[in-house]
Amino acid sequence: MTGLTVAALATVGFLAYQASANAPLRPGAERASSSTPVTASKVPRDTRHPGALPAGSGAGRRVVYSLDDDRVWLVGDNGRARRSFPVAPGTVDPAPGSYPVTSRSNSITGTDGTPIEHVVRFTSVDGVAIGFSAAVDGSVPRQDPEARTGGIRESRTDGDAMWEFATIGEKVVVIR
Template identity: 65%
Template sequence: MPGISAVIVAGLTAAALATVGFLGHQAAVNVPAELRRPGADAAAAVHKAPRDKDHPTALPARSGRGSRVVYSLDDDRVWLVEDGGKVKRTFGVSPSTVDPAPGTYRVTSRSAAVTGSDGVPVEHVVRFTSVDGTVIGFSAAVDGSAPELDPGERTGGIRETRADGAAMWRFATVGRKVVVIP
């Protein structure tokens, strides 16, 4: 009767897997609100890169190595970092309605001038990821305006001033590393 024992083992294994799946789902659903952030995993929300309280525009610790763009979701700030960790430029930005998850990306494409998803002409567009079909990247409005965010609209343009957009354009060529931190 080896066939019956195999069926019993298979049934017990299926029941165990279903139980583990259910418990995993329950744990994910019950994450405390302070640890949740759209597009970010709980580990990234808990392990925010340390900030220098005396120098709030200083490059956060543990924000990567080498030449890179660092984008802080919480601070709405960008750092252009050269090899050796020297900050070439830092500036504030206006976020989009869709945030990328914390992590390391690469610049995938660039456009000198296009119309943004909000209908505003933008320049120096530097794209590095997409979230559920919404392309995420840095850009500067030609008229210098900041976006008027509508939470009901899915936009991925992280707006910079025209001067900051020009600096990003010169620095962030295709393939350049982009590190997104909480």
């Protein structure tokens, strides 16, 4: 195999692992407090369809981000998921709750030094910006438990979909 093929397979394997409902918490991950907590401690999942939109994740058009599943759903006006995909979070997690998209950047450098695109920010925790983004080179960041990062990495294709969907003011619902 070429080096590029090996890297691509490693990235896909890592994202599949992160999407697993049984994946352990990330080393060094923090949980923040929130003024808008979700009422249930854990939103029930449809175990027959693991990628199914979680019940109790809100209503109407929204982005749903599951901390425990490392997965995102883009939900249309009709309350149905248009798209769902795994993500690779940073080391700082937002608290469960509902947040509006507050800012967007087409192209910047991530805290890990990687060029990223389609950054969609929705909150901050102790000065760490929390948002979705895609690495231009398609890479997944190596987790450093000592670094405080809030970037939630997605593939470039999923990043394109998030960019089109989550404009300023769009609701992001964070669940366990």
